[in-house]
Amino acid sequence: MEFMTHQRRYDVVVVGAGILGLAHAYHAFDRGLSVAVIDHADRVAGASVQNFGHVCITAQSGVARDYALAGREHWLDLSRKVGFWISESGTYCVARRDDEMAVLTEFADRRGPAEVELLPRDRILAALPVSGSRVVGGMYMSGDLQVDPREAAPAVARWLEASGVDYFWRTAATGFDPGVVHTSRGDLRAGTVFVTVNHDIDRLFPERAERRGLVRCRLHMLRARMPLPAPLPAPLFTGWSLVRYRGFADLPATAALAARLREEHPDYADLDLHQMYTPQPDGSILLGDTHIRDVSAEPFQSERGFEVLIREAAALFGVPDVTVTERWQGVYGSAPDSEFLIEEPVDGVHVVTVTTGIGMTTGMGLAKDRIDHVFGRESAPAI
Numbered sequence: 001m002e003f004m005t006h007q008r009r010y011d012v013v014v015v016g017a018g019i020l021g022l023a024h025a026y027h028a029f030d031r032g033l034s035v036a037v038i039d040h041a042d043r044v045a046g047a048s049v050q051n052f053g054h055v056c057i058t059a060q061s062g063v064a065r066d067y068a069l070a071g072r073e074h075w076l077d078l079s080r081k082v083g084f085w086i087s088e089s090g091t092y093c094v095a096r097r098d099d100e101m102a103v104l105t106e107f108a109d110r111r112g113p114a115e116v117e118l119l120p121r122d123r124i125l126a127a128l129p130v131s132g133s134r135v136v137g138g139m140y141m142s143g144d145l146q147v148d149p150r151e152a153a154p155a156v157a158r159w160l161e162a163s164g165v166d167y168f169w170r171t172a173a174t175g176f177d178p179g180v181v182h183t184s185r186g187d188l189r190a191g192t193v194f195v196t197v198n199h200d201i202d203r204l205f206p207e208r209a210e211r212r213g214l215v216r217c218r219l220h221m222l223r224a225r226m227p228l229p230a231p232l233p234a235p236l237f238t239g240w241s242l243v244r245y246r247g248f249a250d251l252p253a254t255a256a257l258a259a260r261l262r263e264e265h266p267d268y269a270d271l272d273l274h275q276m277y278t279p280q281p282d283g284s285i286l287l288g289d290t291h292i293r294d295v296s297a298e299p300f301q302s303e304r305g306f307e308v309l310i311r312e313a314a315a316l317f318g319v320p321d322v323t324v325t326e327r328w329q330g331v332y333g334s335a336p337d338s339e340f341l342i343e344e345p346v347d348g349v350h351v352v353t354v355t356t357g358i359g360m361t362t363g364m365g366l367a368k369d370r371i372d373h374v375f376g377r378e379s380a381p382a383i
Contacts (some may be wrong), residue, residue, distance in 0.1 A: 010036045010166070013181050013190035015173045015204075017041070018048040019153045019359055020352060021196035023071075023367030025165050026078070026156065031375060035165045036190070037157075038183060040172040044154045047198055047359060050221065050330035052278045052286050053149035054235045056091065056361045058115055058141035059245035064339050064362050071364030075145055078364075084147065084155040085281055091144040093237035094124055094316070096134040099260055100239040102253035104139045110251070116141055128236065129228040131318030146235055148281060149360070173197075173204060178347040192374055193349045194367075199333035201353050202295075205345050212335050214355060216297040219330035220271075220305030222287040223280070225323045226313065232279040238316065240268070240275040246339075271305055275312050284325060287313050291357075297331045332357050340366065350374065 012028040014021045017039035029035045055075055057068040079086035095101040108116040117140045119127065124138035161167045168185065173195070175182040181193055195204060199216045202209035242248045243258040262269040272291035279285050290305040292298075310322045335341060335355035339362075343351045352370050354362060 008034070009189040009191065010034045011191045012036075012194065013038065013188055013192075014194045014196060015039075015181065016196035016198070016200075017044050017157055017167070017169075018046055018196065018198060019156075020198070020354060020363040020367060021194070022048075022153055022156045022160065023074070023363045024194045024196060024352070024371065025160055026074075027368045027371040028375075029160065029163065029165055031371070033375070035160075036168065036188065037160075037165060038168040038171045038173060038181070038188065040170065040184075042169045044157050047330060047332040047357075048153040049150050050219075050328060051149045051332075051357070051360055052235065052276065052288060053147045053152065053280075053360065054091070054276075054278050055145035055147065056235075056245070056358065057143050057145070058091065058111065059237075059241075059247040060358065060361065061246040061249070064246065064358060067362035067365030067369065068358075069365065070368060071362060071366070072143065072145060074364035074368065075147070078156060079147070079152075082155050082159040084152045086152075087146045087234075089144065089146045089234035090140055090142040091235045091237060092124070092128055092138060092140050092233075093241060094128060094130055094138045095136050096239060097260075098136060099253060099257045100242060101137045103242045103248055103251055103257055104137070106251040106253050107248055108139060115143060127233065129230045129232060130236075130316055133315075133318065144235065146278060147360070176204075176346045176349045178349075191348065194370065195349060195351045196353065198353055198359070199331065201333070201341065201351060205343075205351060208341070208343055208345060208351065212341055212355070213337070214333055214335045214341065214353075215293045215295050216331050217334035217357070218292045218294075218297050218301070219289040219332075219357075220301065220309060221289050221328050221330050222306060222309055222324050223284050223326040224287055224310075224313065225284050225325060226317055226319045227321060228317060228319065231283070232277060232285060235278040236276065238275040240273050244274050267304075268308060271308060273308065275309075275316075277313070287322075289330065291334075293334050297329070299329075301329050332359065342370070
């Protein structure tokens with residue numbers, strides 16, 4: 001589609017059609033602003049469809065928690081408007097050692113019973129189809145959501161396009177000036193630009209990315225089927241999850257747990273393992289993940305990461321067979337010192353990037369905050 005057929009100036013141009021770009025487009029359009037989205041791909045791709053589909057609200061902290069809590073209602077509202085599947089499933093965590101249970105206890109004390117329910121061994125085993133071997137207890141976080149990662153973002157994009165947002169697929173941004181986006185199909189004029197291209201920010205603003213230490217994080221991910229005695233009812237964390245999320249990071253018991261896991265499983269720690277499971281509407285389960293960081297995403301993926309995920313799933317659920325139906329390498333942007341990269345390198349051009357794997361969780365709230373920052377916080381009629 002050539003821009004000559006779309007000469008009018010847009011209030012907002014969003015560069016990047018992943019979940020964060022879609023969220024910016026949604027909140028801008030919801031205000032009655034004219035919006036265009038451009039993306040180098042021909043559809044929603046990348047991290048927005050390669051993830052667990054887990055809107056992990058409760059385990060966040062700080063501003064990420066604020067974005068996640070705000071975004072929860074936007075996810076639920078969008079699911080009603082668009083019609084994609086969403087589940088107010090919450091999240092379970094199973095503890096298989098006393099030091100894991102100690103972290104859960106401290107976390108529950110901090111957050112309170114409205115957010116976190118500690119579960120004794122008998123109740124966690126009644127709730128989950130896991131092997132009873134070594135299980136000492138668990139917890140349930142009721143506020144978390146789940147979507148189908150391959151359905152949700154593409155469905156939002158189709159709905160926005162049908163509602164009046166202009167999409168320019170297979171169109172790459174090449175540069176920016178105030179009021180202008182230069183692209184592979186010519187110039188597009190905009191009052192405000194949001195650049196939401198995740199790790200590819202280093203291709204548009206390399207100095208900014210280098211200064212923040214932005215790299216690509218590669219993941220081992222699997223879809224599998226297992227002969228479970230009952231369906232897995234919700235996303236499931238393990239002890240490895242407790243050393244990943246910032247909501248657990250400053251608890252007194254977390255450091256001891258991290259030290260024990262590294263001592264007992266140095267090979268898993270080197271893979272930066274996050275042993276997590278999310279059930280899908282078709283009965284399959286997403287298994288993940290590992291984290292390997294570099295500036296460029298190496299295309300070659302060791303089988304070792306997949307072997308670890310399969311072996312640990314079989315042990316946790318006590319099944320003889322994990323039938324893998326798909327394997328893939330997820331990739332997202334990662335930076336060492338913060339969860340978000342938010343800058344304005346050119347007047348009216350706002351770079352907004354999530355620099356860890358919580359884009360699905362925080363993107364809706366983050367985008368609303370950025371739209372409000374630029375256009376003010378007055379209310380506007382809903383779409």
